[in-house]
Amino acid sequence: MLCLGIEGTAHTLGIGIIDSSGKILANVMRAYTPARGGIHPREAARHHVKVAGETLHQALQSAGITPEEIDLVAFSQGPGLGPVLRTAATMARALSVWLNVPIVGVNHCIAHIEIGRLVTRARDPVTLYVSGGNTQVIAFDAGRYRVFGETLDIPIGNCLDVFAREAGLAHPGGPRIEKLAKKGKRYVPLPYVVKGMDLSFSGLLTEAVRMLRQGVNLADLAFSLQETAFAALVEVTERALAHTEKREVMLTGGVAANSRLRQMLKSMAREHHAKFVVPPRELCGDNGAMIAWTGLLMYKSGHRQKLQATQVLQRWRTDEVDVKWRKS
Numbered sequence: 001m002l003c004l005g006i007e008g009t010a011h012t013l014g015i016g017i018i019d020s021s022g023k024i025l026a027n028v029m030r031a032y033t034p035a036r037g038g039i040h041p042r043e044a045a046r047h048h049v050k051v052a053g054e055t056l057h058q059a060l061q062s063a064g065i066t067p068e069e070i071d072l073v074a075f076s077q078g079p080g081l082g083p084v085l086r087t088a089a090t091m092a093r094a095l096s097v098w099l100n101v102p103i104v105g106v107n108h109c110i111a112h113i114e115i116g117r118l119v120t121r122a123r124d125p126v127t128l129y130v131s132g133g134n135t136q137v138i139a140f141d142a143g144r145y146r147v148f149g150e151t152l153d154i155p156i157g158n159c160l161d162v163f164a165r166e167a168g169l170a171h172p173g174g175p176r177i178e179k180l181a182k183k184g185k186r187y188v189p190l191p192y193v194v195k196g197m198d199l200s201f202s203g204l205l206t207e208a209v210r211m212l213r214q215g216v217n218l219a220d221l222a223f224s225l226q227e228t229a230f231a232a233l234v235e236v237t238e239r240a241l242a243h244t245e246k247r248e249v250m251l252t253g254g255v256a257a258n259s260r261l262r263q264m265l266k267s268m269a270r271e272h273h274a275k276f277v278v279p280p281r282e283l284c285g286d287n288g289a290m291i292a293w294t295g296l297l298m299y300k301s302g303h304r305q306k307l308q309a310t311q312v313l314q315r316w317r318t319d320e321v322d323v324k325w326r327k328s
Contacts (some may be wrong), residue, residue, distance in 0.1 A: 002065065003072040003293025003299070004095065007079025008088025009108045010133055013040050013110055014047040015059040016288030017070075020296055022118050025063035027060040027282065030055050034171055037134075038161060045083035052091055059288070068098055074295020077105030078316030085142035085312035093310060104295040104303060105310050108286075109318040112147055114297060115290035116252045123321065126246050128237045128265065131253035131285075132157035132172075135199065135233070137240045138318055143328050145318050149197035156229055159201040159257045163225060166209045167218055177222045180259050184223025188216060194232050197239060199315035204228060206276055230261045234268050256284040290307045301325035 002025070009031070017026040032047035034040060034074040060067060075092035078085060089105075096103035113127050126148075127138045135151040154162075157174060172274020191207050208225050212218065241249060249269040251262060256278055269276035283289065301324040327328035 001071045001280045001296065002069055003288070003292040004059070004070045004297045005106070005288045005295055006073070006075040006088045006092050007108070007286050007288045007291045008091075009076045009078075009286060010084060011044055012269065012280050012286040013051060013088070014286055014291070015055050015061040016290070016292045017059055017065070017310045018289055018296065019061060020300065022293065024289045025065070026059040027287055028055050028062060029061045029197065029287055030169055031091040033149065038171070039081070041081040041083045042242050045087045048084060048087045048237055056086055059136065060325050063148070067099060069093075070095075070101060072102050072104065072295060072299055073099070074104045074106050074291050075110045075310075076291050077310065078108065078313030080108060080314065082312065082314050085314060089310055090310050093307060096307065098283070102299065103307060103310060104136065104293045104298050104305055105313075105318055106291050107134065107318065107321050109138070110321055110323070111290040111294040113138060113250070113254045114294045115283050115287075116250050116279045118293055119279050119283055120248050120250065122275070122277050124246055125248035125250035125277065126237060126241045126244060127250045127252060128233060129253045130156050130233065130255035130261070131252070132161060134253065136318060137197070137237050139240060139244050139246060140323065140326060141244070141328075144321065144323055147317070147319050148243070149199065149236040150193065152200045153202040154205065156201060156233065157253070159205045159229065160225070161256070163205055163208055163212075174255055174258065177226065180219045180222035181260065183219040184217075184221075186220050188220055188224040188228060190224050190228045192228055192232060194235055197235060197236055201229060201234050224261065226258075226260055230264050233261070237265065238268050238272070238283050241269075241274060246274070248277065251276075251278045252284050254285045297325040299303035
């Protein structure tokens with residue numbers, strides 16, 4: 001069985017094709033980069049419409065198949081930016097009707113976990129999912145993915161991007177902050193906010209920007225921003241690991257590319273005798289293969305969806321999905 005997955009929640013339009021054994025046949029991505037500032041939802045949607053045909057053609061060509069060989073269409077139904085989600089959903093509906101195949105709406109956050117489990121062979125990890133739009137500590141329990149901790153305001157990826165923008169750095173800011181942080185020579189005290197199992201990054205960002213405007217060395221600030229934010233992320237992940245007594249820790253999402261965050265999580269996992277895994281970089285960020293694979297898992301577990309039920313769910317939470325393809 002072949003599934004074509006369409007990812008469209010933010011800056012990336014991704015089309016992936018995967019078979020029921022988990023073999024990724026194609027995973028093509030086209031990213032929107034704003035001329036200035038952050039992501040503009042309508043501009044991102046227009047970008048995705050413009051490159052949709054080319055991206056689909058390249059995915060089919062890469063997989064070496066014709067459209068008629070597709071058995072299932074999956075798409076990112078939420079959460080995400082409204083105009084972008086609607087673009088991906090419209091494309092998926094059109095393909096489903098044209099090919100006369102079933103359609104499945106996938107939760108974007110869960111798709112990150114499932115593609116990670118597939119390629120790392122992790123069985124039951126505590127997952128730290130960090131990106132520009134999401135920051136959650138997630139683990140499976142009693143038929144659903146439960147959120148053990150999350151940001152109360154802005155996600156970590158957004159925090160890094162906004163600080164980079166204030167410093168005059170190009171988008172995306174995360175990789176540029178990481179590069180600068182390696183040159184930092186001293187730690188500048190910044191707000192560290194962990195509330196129970198949840199996190200807050202808005203105060204950290206505000207203070208870092210204030211210090212930047214006061215002339216504090218940029219490299220030192222980048223280093224301090226990373227160390228403070230990542231320590232909070234690791235603390236909450238560690239508590240979730242201890243509470244669930246699981247034996248694996250997985251890092252995923254766009255910010256998973258950061259080597260310092262990987263190092264800190266790996267050290268924490270080692271102390272708890274847990275295995276630490278990270279998917280390949282191209283599967284950490286938003287991509288179509290993760291949508292295709294999760295769509296296959298849902299369909300094979302009995303999930304069926306009418307075309308009328310494919311409206312986007314902009315605030316679709318991770319813990320609202322019944323995970324029927326996993327045993328409790």
